[in-house]
Amino acid sequence: MEAFTTHTGRAVPLRRSNVDTDQIIPAHWLKKVTRNGFEDGLFEAWRKDQDFVLNQPERHGATVLVAGPDFGTGSSREHAVWALQNYGFKTVLSSRFADIFRGNSLKNGLLTVVVPQDVIERLWKLTESDPAAEITVDLVAREVRAEGLTQSFELDDNARWRLLEGLDDISLTLRHEADIAEYESSRPAYKPRTVEV
């Protein structure tokens, strides 16, 4: 996983609530069998509209997505995270993320940051009036900073450590292989097995 320490970049203000993962990456893109090449599918339907915020020339190269509440609802498709990363986003800010999307993002090094909706509103106003305005997301200090604004955010120590170090979850789990083997040895016989009957 890509490590995340601190990132500063221009933003895309996305004034929509309930952005589901079908909007982030439509289902027909899910037929791909790789983790890359999803950038053109990101918000595909909305990008057909020339006025959509992502199509504005001043937003090109932006790396911080400032989203409305309930971002990433619906399907568990991790392709939504890959599409955002493939496009160039490093971090997404919202007042509330759907659980599966949040888990997926943190496993890929896309930092999803929860801040109160009034902070989102201020960031929307700031970046709409000044597209060159930069936002810093500092995982070391657990802070979001922009002109006239410093906001702390929560992220549990374990998730933060894994992100800062860019650690692979599977390797971490396999350090406890003995615990897994011990658990397996005491599972009841009636538990289901998929072996053909």
Next chain:
Amino acid sequence: MGRTLAEKVWDDHVVRRAEGEPDLLFIDLHLLHEVTSPQAFDGLRLSGRTVRRTDLTIATEDHNTPTLDIDKPIADPVSRTQLETLRKNCAEFGVRLHPLGDVEQGVVHVVGPQLGLTQPGTTVVCGDSHTSTHGAFGALAFGIGTSQVEHVLATQTLPMPKFKTMAITVEGELPDGVTAKDLILAIIAKIGTGGGQGYVIEYRGSAIEKLSMEARMTVCNMSIEAGARAGMIAPDETTFAYLKGRPHAPEGEDWDAAVAYWKTLRTDDDAVFDHEVYIDAARLAPFVTWGTNPGQGAPLSAAVPDPASFADPSERLAAEKALEYMGLRPDQPLRDIAVDTVFVGSCTNGRIEDLRSAASVLEGRKVADGLRMLVVPGSVRVALQAVEEGLDKVFTAAGAEWRHAGCSMCLGMNPDQLAPGERSASTSNRNFEGRQGKGGRTHLVSPQVAAATAVLGHLASPADLSDVRTPVEA
């Protein structure tokens, strides 16, 4: 203090617990399908890992599979590649697979329960958000992403952050014509698409206890549409009766031991939920969605809401955008909305009882002129059962199309899609923009409402059908 059902199942699966770390949970059953697994198998290959427990892993093909001409090569080369990739991966890693054409093939969440693999007190995961379906058995069942699929393949465990508990208690009797689908749509409209965020929901109360296993699956299936981590129902005699004799259900002494354990899986009387919601079943009515998320719903007898009536600015904006996308006017009666397509199927409502329910409305009636109705059984086994009962004949006699099993138009990854601007009444689970095809408009409904809508050509319930049925010729 006592524990809730969810806490009991969770505690029974903790492999490792350490201060400041998520619990490491053992996974009893891992279901795979073609869409969210290829990158996970690639990851295993890249790091030289194997599948730790092939005996707890099973795969099927559902999202991409065509529902017509299944004996011919799949026309879309990208879909074909994805299915071939799953076949190669399952062969290489030794995972049992039920491919297209196999008698056990079907939507992954229909297949697991009908094989008897989904059992009370188990942990079930799948790279699909509707894994919450399996909670109907008192299993703790989570939808996961592809990185987690790889993690479970490699370790048969998952580190999971703590959850909060919510009880949704439904007391009383569901009125005639009100189904599990109407109930869950009403619940989501009440608590919102983010209302369940961070929670495992336990559905309980007399109305839930009276539901069949299949109806319970419909309820738990849509827990994710309320944002919940999982949905559960305590196992009882209905659960045990459903499981008894299924291919993977325990037998003999194992059955007795299993039932003894399953009977302990009830929330203790002194357990405390973090949040509680109460619903009076008697006040419910057939429920449909008008918007572009499953929380934007209303009773069929109501009208499309006026966005101005929403106090919350983000909800108001969402309603405005939804009405624009859906091509609806504020205050338009929901019953006046005409549809082009009716879809009966999906992991929400593609089981035998759903098909029976739709067929009972359609019997002796005709699908409205110019309306397309697709009936897609959730699995090959469901299809075979339906044929045995003659339901396929009821559908085709009414003018509906009887198709092969799969996810089909629920998400339109196969050729079953809405054209831009087309409108459907669908028994599936998501009415997101473009979900059933680019520019398509979806109204989520129960199988009964779907069938009545197919007959009348506009959103309707069986109570709206005042016609005399045409007797079916022998």
